Amino acid sequence: MKLDTDDPPGGERGSSSVQGLFILLVWTGLLALGLYAPFVLGLAYIWIDLFRPQDVVPSVMGLLPVSMITACLCGLAYAFGDRRDPPPLHLVTVLTVIWAVWITATTTWAVLPEHAWTKWDWAFKTVMFSAFMPFLFRSRIQIEAAILTIILAIFSNTIPFCIKALVSGSGYHRQLGLLPVNVGLGESSTLAIDSIACIPLIIFLMRHSKIAPYKGALKFAYWAAPTIAIVGAFATFARAGLVSCFVWAAYTWWHVKRKVMLAAVFCMAALIFVPLMGEQWADRMSTITEAETDGSAFTRIVVWQWTIEYAAQHPLGGGFDVYRINRRTVLQEDGSEFTIEARAFHSIYMEVLGEHGVVGAIIFGALMMAFYVSLFRLAWKTKKNKDLLWLHDLARALMVCATTYFAGSAFVGVAFQSFHYFLFAFSVSASHYFLRVQASAQQEGAAVQRRVPLRTPASALVRGRDSLPAP
Structure with missing residues (x-):
């Protein structure tokens, strides 16, 4: 009897079932821990976003809206159980929210609204969750x-x-x-x-x-x-x-x-x-260095040229997935014509420019700049503080990580993949932690001053003396 090609052999089904059960237990375990420590629900959402259990074992995890369930529980847990020390308003957070608003606006006038709203559905969630992350990870x-x-x-x-x-x-x-x-x-x-x-x-x-x-x-x-x-x-x-x-x-x-x-x-x-x-x-x-002879690389260059021209004519952008309308014919050296049509941007920067225009590129560029400036200042302020050496090294690690990522993503359309938005969020969390340490140090200093006798002159305090000099 011939096996149905859509039905895997019994051994593979059994292996998939075991894998699915294990992943389901991991997810439910994270949700259970989140009842006692709400930030764990944030970890669960990060895991789902990157690991994508619904795609790894769709026969088990694909039956549930795991991402939506986790996000809702995460928001409820913070609202009702973990609102201590909310971070102050940070420029990175402000620009992240502005970015979310702008990509929503460009979707309303998108050239291909059906495709645009489909991508907006997950892209908007990615951006907004990164703005929420500093409230969870403090x-x-x-x-x-x-x-x-x-x-x-x-x-x-x-x-x-x-x-x-x-x-x-x-x-x-x-x-x-x-x-x-x-x-x-x-x-x-x-x-x-x-x-x-x-x-x-x-x-x-x-x-x-x-x-x-x-x-x-x-x-x-x-x-x-x-x-x-x-x-x-x-x-x-x-x-x-x-x-x-x-x-x-x-x-x-x-x-x-x-x-x-x-x-x-x-x-x-x-x-x-x-x-x-x-x-x-x-x-x-x-x-890599032979773009004109490599078909894939040459296609990207042609698409990037089309994107720049399109953005010049449509500075407000064409909305998500506008690349589907691109078409360009190029005359090659041998006299033959080379036509590209509906080819993806293959660049984080061209994706932003084509879909969200010059305005979107400015907002996204400002977000990146604020991220780097924030981390540079943090690294500089903690450079000579042994107690905050970990924070200094974290700021440097995030900058190196982002630089490495943004260099490679010049050739990959990942403008709304979550990795770099997580880095943006960590810069806010790290800065907030430093501000809390500073505030705590100032409070301790004020408490020490209150314990010093009022008759002690300020000059004596400067010299480190706790009492008046002898006559």
């Missing part, structure tokens, strides 16, 4: 837990890519992770830049983690994680991953003291990784 442990959740969710797809690359080889546009191709982290370029961007966060946790301290067996995990990230990213065959890796390596080399030693380590790693990936990988990476 303490050091909470911020660290959120970073760990992001890394583990991303590595759930990176590790399978890494293993399959080492065992049987890899390739571009292949489903080697847990998610289908072009779904979240199942999209190779997205996974590649996310994996490389995690490395600065991993190094930060190695130095300062309280939840997973650098000792015992975790030492091996911390040392293995960057290698897994690089091999997994390279195994996607996405050129954006190589760009991100180069930027991270250059930034790291520039800021270390032992430059010769680190350069030797990077060269040795290249000698190991490149042969490991094979000739096909090397051939594909070599096309």
Whole structure:
């Protein structure tokens, strides 16, 4: 009897059922913990957003609106059980909300309203949740837990890519992770830049983690994680991953003291990784500088030219998925015509410019600028404070992470993927934590002054004396 092709063999169904039950238990466990610690519900939402259990095991998790349920419980838990120390209004938060309002406005006049509202439905939620995150993650442990959740969710797809690359080889546009191709982290370029961007966060946790301290067996995990990230990213065959890796390596080399030693380590790693990936990988990476001869790269350049021209004529943007109307014919060197039609932007910057116009590009650029300025100021203020060394290193790690990510995303349409919005939120949480530490120090200083006798002159206090000088 012939098996129905839509019905997997019994062993695969059983394996999928076990996997689905396990993931369901993880989700319900996070919800249960969230009843006692509301910020855990925020962790659950981050996990769902990146791991996408409804797509990993649709037969089980796809039956429930897990994202909506978790988001609603998260909001209710904060409103009724965890409203302590709300963060003050921050420029990053203000610009995030303005950005959400603007993408909603552009959707109202979108060229393709049906497609636009479909994308707006999840893009708007991504932006607004990032604005809400600083209300959930306020303490050091909470911020660290959120970073760990992001890394583990991303590595759930990176590790399978890494293993399959080492065992049987890899390739571009292949489903080697847990998610289908072009779904979240199942999209190779997205996974590649996310994996490389995690490395600065991993190094930060190695130095300062309280939840997973650098000792015992975790030492091996911390040392293995960057290698897994690089091999997994390279195994996607996405050129954006190589760009991100180069930027991270250059930034790291520039800021270390032992430059010769680190350069030797990077060269040795290249000698190991490149042969490991094979000739096909090397051939594909070599096309980065050959845009005119590589069809994919040449297509992107043509689409970017169309986008710039469209934005010049429509400065308010064309709404989500406006790329579907693009069409451009180019005369090649051999005299033949090359036509592109309905091709995606393949760039975070062109996606913003085409869909939301010059105004949208200004808002998004201002959001990025506010993010960097906020972290630079935080790193500068905490530079010489030993008690806040972790906060100083977190600010630097977030800047390196974002720089690495935004370099690679110049070739990937991820303007509304959640990773960089999470980074924006962490900058607000870190700044808020520093303000609370400052306020606490000022209160302690005021309390000390109140305990000093009123007859003590100010000059004596300056000299560190608790009583009047002897006559």
